[in-house]
Every structure is written in C-alpha cells, then in structure tokens.
Amino acid sequence: MRGVGAMLRPAARGAWNLNQRRDVSSWLAWWFPKTPAKSVVALKTPIKVELVAGKTYRWCVCGRSKKQPFCDGSHFFQRTGLSPLKFKAQETRMVALCTCKATQKPPYCDGTHRSEQVQKAEVGSPL
Numbered sequence: 001m002r003g004v005g006a007m008l009r010p011a012a013r014g015a016w017n018l019n020q021r022r023d024v025s026s027w028l029a030w031w032f033p034k035t036p037a038k039s040v041v042a043l044k045t046p047i048k049v050e051l052v053a054g055k056t057y058r059w060c061v062c063g064r065s066k067k068q069p070f071c072d073g074s075h076f077f078q079r080t081g082l083s084p085l086k087f088k089a090q091e092t093r094m095v096a097l098c099t100c101k102a103t104q105k106p107p108y109c110d111g112t113h114r115s116e117q118v119q120k121a122e123v124g125s126p127l
Helices: 010-031 116-120
Strands: 047-051 056-059 085-088 093-097
C-alpha cells in the first residue's frame, strides 16, 4: 500500500505544502501576536521571597499569573505575546519582587508601586 504523498501528483503535493505553511503561520500568529499585550498590575505591593543560590526562576512579566510573582504560563494561554523573565539567583537571600510590573529593575521592586499612577490603577488593568 502506498502512502498519501505517493498517491498525489507532484504539483498537488507542492500546493498542499504551501497551504500547510500558511496554516502554520496563521496558527503562530494566533498564539504569538506581533504586538504584545501590555502588562497588567497584579498587586500594588511587592512580594518578599527567599531566592536560593543557583536556582533559576521565571518572573511573571504579564501580571496575569495566579502564582505571583512567578510565571504559571498564563501569558501563553491568554495569548499576550509576552514571555517571563528568566533569571538565576546569585546568592541565597530575601528579596522583594515586583508585582505592579512597572519596575525599572525587573524582577526586583524599585518602589514604583508607590507612584500615584500605580496606586490609582485597578488591579488587573494595564498602566
């Protein structure tokens, strides 16, 4: 018994491949939009966590994770076009990680959550 590809004429096989590429690109565009969504305010205060030396963490950039301040994959399933910030702890210590997503020193809190703009914003809304 011959496979499906062997049964198609060469021209028909080439046309199928072109359509397949188009379908793949539209699928990718659906899951990975060209214009990323804006991060949303997850909380208006930082979260203190103990980082362990040598361990790699994924800080939530989008603000949609239910496991703040870390990523739970919500950015992917909500098709934000954003990705988590992956970082490795250099030493074991307590740190304050940003949850307002407006810090200038990600993933660490720089006090931006105290600004009027963040304090007036609704939790779950972009700045």
